[in-house]
Amino acid sequence: RNQKVIEETPSPLIDNKFKKLREKMGKAAIRIAETAHYTNAGTVEFIVDEKGDFYFLEVNKRIQVEHPITEEVTGIDLVRYQIMIAMGEPLRHKQSDIEFKGHAIECRINAEDPFDDFRPSPGRIEMYYQPGGRGVRVDTHAYAGYTIPSSYDSMIGKLITYGKDRREAMDKMSRALSEYMITGVKTTISFQQAILQDPNFRRGVYTTGFVEQLLSGARRELIEEKS
DSSP states (O other), rough: OOOOOOOEEEEEHHTTTTTTTHHHHHHHHHHHHTTTTSSSOOOOEEEEEEEEOOEEEEEEESOOOTTHHHHHHHHHHHHHHHHHHHHOOOOOOOOOOOOOOOOEEEEEEEEEOOOOOOOEEEEOOOOOOOOSSEEEEEEEEEHHHHHEEEOOOOEEEEEEEEEEEEHHHHHHHHOOOOOOOEESSOOOOHHHHHHHHHHHHHHHOOOHHHHHHHTSSHHHHHHHHOO
């Protein structure tokens, strides 16, 4: 359904192949916001092709689902700043003040069946246990006994890990996913585990067709065996 299932920052594609692209995209995003006289939190999305050319997708005039990974690498509470701006308070940081440190990954924990076109799996959560530890964050409203409705978004949590580099963030995510236990409904946890184990993802080489490729043929059979 063309929804993101995993997010990370900084982009391995830009870090590995197109280092100068980050500044160009940043300037383009600022021009868009300034032209629209935009105020408060928002996200400008681009897509990059294999040549390093980037194309505008959309502007989301709100806090994004994946805002925690930006918070982790910048140390800035985006939700707090969104409220401050709405109250008329000035920003306390300039762009030049913001430093990016480390690497962060977010896995969306959805009550869906990834092997049935990500069909929603509403119902009652029988057991719920979430991971923890240094560099592990869980944003969720779920708990044992919670009933997931059929008429609302199927995302029940976000699992975020932070490390000094991408490898550490991935290793923490793999461990955290193995500790995350939810029964009573189908979830995307096992699918996320497969993503973290995929050689292409480990190398940071993937495209918008990655999910379909992972769910095809022998790879799908391997994931189902581990579910």
